[in-house]
Amino acid sequence: MENHDDILAEFILEAREIIDQLDIDFVRFEENPNDPSLVGNIFRGLHTLKGSSGFFSLKRFETLSHAGESLLGKIRSGQITLDLAKSSNLLKMNDVLRQIIEHVESHHVEPVGDDRDLINSLLGMASGNTQDLKSSIQKEVVTEVFTPSIDMADPLEHQALLELEVNNAPGHGVVVPIKVAPDILDKLMNIASEMVLARNRLLPFSQQSSDKLFTSAVRSIDMLTLELQERMMKMRMQPIFHILAKFPRLVRDVSLECNKKVRLLQEGSETELDRILLDSIRDPLIHLIRNSIDHSIESPVIRLEKGKPEVADLILRAAHQNGMVIIEVIDDGAGVDYARVRQRAISHGLISSEKANALSDKELINLIFLPGFSTRDQVTHLSGRGVGMDVVKNNIENIGGSIEITSTPNQGTHVKLKIPLTLAILPTLFVQSGEEIFLIPQNRILELVRFAPNTPNNLVEDFYGTPTYRLRDRLIPLLFLNEQLNLPQLTPRPKQKLFIVVLNFNGTIFGLVVEAVLNIQDVVIKPLGELLRDMSKFAGATIMGNGDVALILDIDGIARQSGLVERLDLNPIRQDEKYIPHHEEMISVLLFEIPGLRKIALPLDIIDHIVKLDAAQIQQNGNREVVYFNDQLMSLVRLNHYVSGGSQGIDHSTSRVPVLICRYRDSLYGLVVKQVTDIIEVPAKLHELATPQKGLNGSIIFNDQVINVLDLEEVLIMHNMQEESGEYPQVIDVYLPH
Amino acid sequence: MMERSFLTFGVGSYMLGVPADELIEVNRHLKCTKVPGSPKMIRGILNLRGLLMPAIDVAAYLDIPDAKSESFCIILNVQGNNIALMVDSIGDINAFNPSELVLPPSHLLGQNQEAVLGAYRLSAGLLIILDTPAISRNAQSHNGTIPIELQPLPVLS
DSSP states (O other), X not given: OTTHXXXXXXXXXXXXXXXXXXXXXXXXXXXXXXXXXXXXXXXXXXXXXXHHHHHTTOXXXXXXXXXXXXXXXXHHTTSSOOOHHHHHHHHHHHHHHHHHHHHXXXXXXXXXXXXXXXXXXXXXXXXXOOSSOHHHHHHHHHHHHHSOOSTTTHHHHHHHHHHHHHHTSTTSSOOOOOOOOHHHHHHHHHHHHHHHHHHHHHHHHHHHOOOHHHHHHHHHHHHHHHHHHHHHHHHHEEETHHHHTTHHHXXXXXXXXXTOOEEEEEEOTTOEEEHHHHHHHHHHHHHHHXXXXXXXXXXXXXXXXXXXXXXXXXXXXXXXXXTEEEEEEEEOSOOOOHHHHHHHHHHTTSSOHHHHHTOOHHHHHHHTTSTTOOOOSSOOSSSOSSXXXXXXXXXXXXXXXXXXXXXXXXXXXXXXXXXXXXXXXXXEEEEEETTEEEEEEGGGEEEEEEEOTTSTTOOEEEETTEEEEEETTEEEEEEEHHHHTTOOOOOOOTTOOEEEEEEEETTEEEEEEESEEEEEEEEEOBOOTTTSTTOTTEEEEEEOTTSOEEEEEOHHHHHHHHTHHHHHHHSOOOTTTTOOOOOOOEEEEEEEEETTEEEEEEEGGGEEEEEEEEGGGXXXXXXXXXXXXXXXXXXXXXXXXXXXXXXXXXXXXXXEEEEEEEEETTEEEEEEOXXXXXXXXXXXXXXXXXXXXTTEEEEEEETTEEEEEEOHHHHHHHHHHHHHHSOSOSSOOOOSOO | OOOEEEEEEEETTEEEEXXXXXXXXXXXXXXXXXXXXXXXXXXXXXXXXXXXXXXXXXXXXXXXXXXXXXXXXXXXXXXXXXXXXXXXXXXXXEEEOGGGOBOXXXXXXXXXXXXXEEEEEETTEEXXXXXXXXXXXXXXXXXXXXXXXXXXXXXXX
C-alpha cells in the first residue's frame, strides 16, 4: 500500500477532530443527559473512530473505543442513565484515545499500554454492574472484545451505519482541511500586497489610454487583485471556536478538582481572529478560567449561604468591537478579595504599608499583575505559584492587546481582554515629525490633543525639567518626538499648533508631541528585526501605497529610552498640585450650513465680511473660481469639497450664494457656504475629534447640540495644495480594504 | 582553480567589487527611508518589491571621502539576508582566479581592514573585494552591544 501513509494521516486528522468534539459533547451530555441527538452524535463519532481504527489495525484503539461504544449504546437505548462516574470514565477513555492517536502520529505505531481496567470498568457499567466487576467479568469481556461482531454489538452496529450514511450528506464534517505553514501564508500575503502596489502603478496608464482592450484588462487585474487580497486576509482568520472548544472539558475538570459547581456559558465562538493570535491567547485564557474557578467562585455550600444559586456561571464571551476582538471571562463568584490583596502585597514587600492603604480598589487590582503575586497560601498545581497574572498580562500585551479586571465583592470578577484582529495588520495613526512620517499603533493611543506651544496660555508647565501639559485635571509629562529621534528642531512659529498623542506606557500616561496628524490607516507590518536589530525605538516598518517605507514607532521603546519613568520616580507629579480650575471661556461663533452638512461654525473674529455674491460675478481663473472684490482678486473656496461629510459637486441651484470673507497669510479667501444661520455665544472649550476629520478642528457642545468647528487653516492648505500638486493628502490612498 | 566573478563598482576614487553570485539586481532611484538613530553606514531602509532591506552607505562604511554613494543601488543576497549597497558608479562583471587575491596592506583602509577580503591587481589599479557577510553583520549590530531591556514595575499613582 503505497499511499497508506496518506490515508493514515487523514485518519489521524479526522480522529483528532472527533476526539476534540467528543470532549465537548461528553460535557454537554453530562448537563443534558436526556438529549437524544447528543448521544447519537457521540455514538456516531465513536463508531467512526472504531471502524477506521480497525482498518488500520490499531488494536488497542479499537478495543477501547468498542468498550466505550458498548456503554454508549446502552445509554442511548435508555437502558442505563449517565452519571458522573460514567462520564468520567468516558472522558478518560477519550484521553487515552487521544494519547494513542498522538503516538501513532509521531511513531506510526500504537503505544503499548494496558487499558484493561478502563475497558472492564466501561463494559461493567454497560452491563449494569457498577460494583464488583473486575473479577467476575474479566474473562468474558476480553474474549468479547477481541471478536468484535457478536450479538450485543450487532443491532447497534446496523443502526449506527444507517445513521452514518444519512449523516455523510455533502458538507458534513468530511472535508479534510489542508495544513499550510504560516510562513508560506506570509509570503503569499506579501506578494498579494505587492500585487496591489503594482496594480496602483498600472492604473494611471489605463486612465490615460483609449485602448478599450487594454483598459478592460487592467480592470480585470484591478478586481482580481482586490479579491486576492481579501481572500488572503480571510485565510489567516479562524473562528475563536477552535480554542473555546477545549474549555468545556477544562472547566469540568478544574471545577471537579476544586469541588465547585460551575456552568460554562460561551458566546460568540464564531468570532474570527488571526491564527497566530489564536494560539497565543489560549494559555492566558486557560489561566484566567482556572483563576476564576479556583479563586473567585465559591464552593456550593458557601454559595447557598450567600443566597446564590449553587451552580456558578462562568461566561466566556467573544465579540468584535472597533476592529478589536474583545474576550471576556465573567464569573459570579466572590470576586477579588481587596483586603487580602492589600495584605499580601505588603507582606511580600511589593509595596509599603502606608502606600497600600492609600490605594483604591481599582489600583489594588493592578497589584495582581505584579510578578510574584499570589493570594494563595498553599501552592496547588492549579494556582498559587505566583507566576500568573503578570505572565498573562505580558502575553496579552506582546500581541498588542490589553487586559482589564473589574471586580465587585460577592458579585464576581470581570476580565476583559482586548486583542487586535491580526498581528500582520495594524491600525495606525500617521503622524509627522521633523519632515518625516511615522506611524503610531492606534491601540496605544488614548487621545489626541491639539495645542499651541508658543502662545502664553499654552497649558504647558515645567516640572523639575520635564515639560508637562495640563490635560483637564491631570498633568501629563511630554516627550517631543523630534528630540527623542534626534530629528532637526522645529523652527518655532508664533501661531504654530502641535499635536499631543496621549499614550500609556506601563501605567504611566505621557504625551508624545508631533507636528501633524495625517490620517488613520491599516498597514501591513514588516519586521525590522533582521535588518537593524537594536533599533528599539521602532516596532517595524510598512510599505505605503506609493511604495515608500514608513517606520512604526515602538512606544514602549521610546518611553523606556527617554528615561521618563525614572525622572518621574525621582519627582513624582502630584496630580492635585497647583490645580486651579479655570472658568469657562465663551466665544462668539458664526453658524452656517454647507451642502451636505449643517451646524458648522467659525470664530466670528476670523471673518471680515459676509457678502452675497451673484453667480455671474464668479469667474474662472484656470481651474480656480475667483471673484474681483474690493480691488483684489479673491479665491473662492467651496467648503463642502474640503470637509468630511460635505457633498461633492457644485450647487448651481441658487443664483446668489453667501460668501464669508476672511484673510489668511495676506490673501483674501471667500468661503462659499449654503446658508448663514446665526451668531451664538458658545463655550470656547473644543472637543477634539477622536478620529481626525478632514477640515474640522473639533466640536463644541452647545445646548446638547454638536457644532463642528471648521479648521480654516487645514481647508486653505488643502485648497492651495490642490492647486499646486493636484493631490492631497500626500500620504497614501487606501491600501488595504477592511 | 575555478575562477570567481565579481561585480565591480566605484565609490569615490576607489574601485570595489562584490561576488557576482550574491547579486540580485542593480537599481537606480530607489527611495530610501531614513531611520533616526541608526549608525552612519545605514542610509535607511528601502523597499524592493515588498522586501525591506537596509541601504548601506558604502562611502560612510569604508570612510571614503569625496563620495556621494547615491547614484546606484546594488541589491545583494548575502547568506539569506538582503542588503543594498549605495554606490557612485557601476562597472563590469569580471572573473578572477582566487589565487591572485592579495591581502590588503594593513594601512589601506585603516580600521576597516576587516571589511575587505583582499584585492586584485588590475592595469587600472587595485580592485578591492569587500567582505559582504561582514557588511551584513555590521548592519545588524553596529556597536556589538544589545541594550539590556529592563521592564519596570507598573507605576501606581
